[in-house]
Amino acid sequence: MEKEKNILKHLYSGDNKIKLLDQRYLPRWIVVLIDTAIAVLSFYLAYLILMGTPIKFHTVLTIFQQGIILVSVNLIFFFLFKTYSGIIRHSTFTDITKLAFSSLFTFLTVVIFNTSYELIEGNKIFLNTSLILYMLLSFSIMLLFRIGVKETYQYLRNVSSGLTKKRVAIIGVDDDTISVGKALTTESKLPFKLIGFLTQQIDSKRYKILGKPVVPIKASFSETVKELHLDGVLIVSESFSRTVKNKIVEDCLDLGIEVFNVPSMEKWNKKEDITNQIKPIEIEDLLEREEIKIDDQLIKKDISGKTVMVTGGAGSIGSEIVRQLAEFSPELIVILDQAESALHDLELYLIKNYPNLNFIIELADISNMYRLDLMFKKYSFNIVYHAAAYKHVPLIERNPHEAIYVNILGTVNLSILSLNYEIEKFVMVSTDKAVNPTNVMGASKRAAEMYVQALQNEKGVYTRFITTRFGNVLGSSGSVIPYFRKQIEEGGPVTVTHKDIIRYFMTIPEACQLVLQAGTMGRGGEIYVFDMGKPIKILDLAEKMIRLSGLEPYKDIDIEITGLRPGEKLYEELLNDVATTLPTHHPKIMISKIPAGEFLDIKTKIKTIIKTATKHEDRKVVMLLKELVPEFKSENSTFKDLDVIIESE
Known part of the structure; x- marks a missing residue:
């Protein structure tokens, strides 16, 4: 069998003398000639079959003359239905339908002619039995011819390419x-x-x-x-x-x-x-949680006809929020980000996939208050979705001042402008790392949460400040899934920081659906916590991803335990220990009632943190963060000694 395949490869490959697979298609006139030959053969077969029976042909015309007329009528319908127009090796149901109509109308035309002639002359020219037999035979043989060509071509193509189905x-x-x-x-x-x-x-x-x-x-x-x-x-x-x-x-x-x-x-x-x-x-398809159902009508009522701003709009979360918002007929979406290339890619994607969407791309930094103020004046936003953030834990642990600029100062700028311009809703995307934070990233997000929560309690605040909090998002930038996938593609090893480390996971669409849903529910000042399902052991995740790739863990692809990274902890929490959780009408969304604190005190401390960050005094920045967020305890970090200093004071 293998020898036979090798011979066929030589005969039918692209650089051979026969070059069957190089032919684009059979010329139409050849298809017509073949079909005509099949029609002649069918009539002859019908004649042979009936010759051996008591049934006799009518003698008004000779058998040869009857055959000429029948095949000629059939030929006319070949052209009328264009049975020759399809490429034989790619025949579809439409091509077969054309053949069927050609045979059927040939039969009906000749039967009508035959009946009319009998009414006028009293004799029939064609035997009805022979017409039925001819119709069935001609259609069947033409159909088999097309199937044969199609299957033969595919077989030769598979053999020449070495494709085994x-x-x-x-x-x-x-x-x-x-x-x-x-x-x-x-x-x-x-x-x-x-x-x-x-x-x-x-x-x-x-x-x-x-x-x-x-x-x-x-x-x-x-x-x-x-x-x-x-x-x-x-x-x-x-x-x-x-x-x-x-x-x-x-x-x-x-x-x-x-x-x-x-x-x-x-x-x-x-x-x-x-x-x-x-x-x-893929592993995303196996996340052990049921699909989330959202109230589309409620969200549409909230979004339709509104001007919406999405910060961090070119990121994995922000861009998905934009895609989902596009389904609810907003008046305008303003997409803000400081990532130039990612913004350009998103713009091209939206133009192609959402041609009717009214959107504007803005390249800007949310820490630039003057730039943001110009945008708020220009667009008259109704709703702000704030997804811009620095979130890579080890990188932020080495650059705390950068987290202050984006995660805290950026949030302060946006919330003040939302208040000044009387924005209806300000929906902030937060993280489970803000709960009992062990790293600068989580602490900076908790500080931002505290600021918008406390601001909500001030007098005369029209804007509803809503915070949404969830865990790791599968497939987002920096997520462990694409990182593991890349390591597997490169042949390993796959690196896991600790054998017992666990994380909550949610897909990007799920997370963004709940952000939109929570945005419709918020009265202001709430922190919405999402049901993340069961936590997943990262080591089990790595092993399963290797197996899904058709490889064996520790045999084909090794797994190495590298140790916890700076600021990383074994497990994440979604709620503080002292927090109470209230249910909502959505089974996957809960409200965390965390005390916000006094706005004046929080505002003063945050102002000091921002001022210190501009001087790149990172240790002092972290010390001030710990004072603002008392539950912030550094783990596996160079700032761990600051906890000892604070406790001794």
Whole structure:
């Protein structure tokens, strides 16, 4: 078999004498000639079949003359329905429909002519049985010809390219999975060969869908899959809960079977090739939490017709907020960021994917009060989503003054302007690292939270200041997921800071959905905490990602424990120990009632911190942060000794 494939590769590769695969398509006149020859052959076969029966042809015209007329009529309908216009090797259902209509109208035309002639002359020219037989034979042979060319071309192409199709089964039997199965069976260029459908509905009667068997899972999923000798399985993403999906993936990984994720058909990107819709399942697809449901109508009522500003709009969180806002018909979105390249990329993306969206890109630094004031004057914002922040823990631990400029000064500037220009809502994106912070980044975000909370309690404040707080976001810049993915692609090792470290995770769309939802709920001064599900052990995450890549942890890809980074702790919290949590009408959103403190005191301390940061006096900056945020205790950091100094005072 291997020798045969090698011969075929030489015969049908691009640099050979035959060059079959290099031909773009058969010329149309050749297709017409072939179809005409098939029509002549069909009539001859019909004649041979009927000659051996008692049925006799009519003798008004000779058999030869009857054949000429019938084939000529058929030829006319070839041109009328343009049966020759499609590329044979890429024949579709439309091409087959044209053939069917051509044969049907040929039959009807000749039957009408035959009947009319009989009414006038009293005799028939054509035998109706021969017409029916001719129609069926001609259509069938032309159809087989096209199928034969299509399959032969694909086989030669696969052989020449060395492509071996993976034997796959689709899990589940419903409208979505059948649609995916149809795509697999009709798109010959896909690297998959559909073996069948797997279902838990056990039926004594075996049946087929799209010509493929529906296989019931009787004893266990593992045993059923093993018996089919599959290379992979396809899961339609919305068909299963994440718990069930995780179990399927675990079973498949144990058997060395690949798992592919497919969106439901209505979510397919029509601009993308079908090949790009079917992707290997990724760790983001296995996050053990149920999908979040939001009140679209409430958000639309809140956003529609409004002028909205998104700070940090080119970042992973900010850009997703922009994408989601685009669905709710805002009057204008002003996207602010200081990352020039990322802003440019986002602008191109929005122009292409949201051509009707009214948006403006602004390159600016939120620590520049004068620049921000000009924008607030110019645009008359209704709502501000504040997602701009420095968030990389080790980097900020080495540059505390930078965190003060962006995370604190930037927030102060935006909140003062929101107050002065009577903005309806100011929604700030915070982090779980602000709870009992162990690093400068978390402490700076907590200071920003305290400022907007306390400001809300001042008299005459029209703006509603709302804070949203969640944990790590999968796929965001600096997230561990893309970092691990890159290490795996490079052959390892994958680095984990501690074997027991755990984190809460949420996908970017989920996080942004809850930010928008919380924004509709806030009365002002709240800190909204999101249900992040169960915390995930980072070591388990690394091992699973390696296995999803088709490799074995510690064997193909090593995992190294590198030690906690400066300011890093083993686990993150979403609530203070003294905080009380109140439920909301949304099951995934809670309110943390953390005492805000006196605004005048917080304002004075923050002013001192900002002034000190401008002098790059980092140790003093951190000391002042610890005084403002008493729960801030440095861990694995050069600033840890400051905790001892504070405690001794």
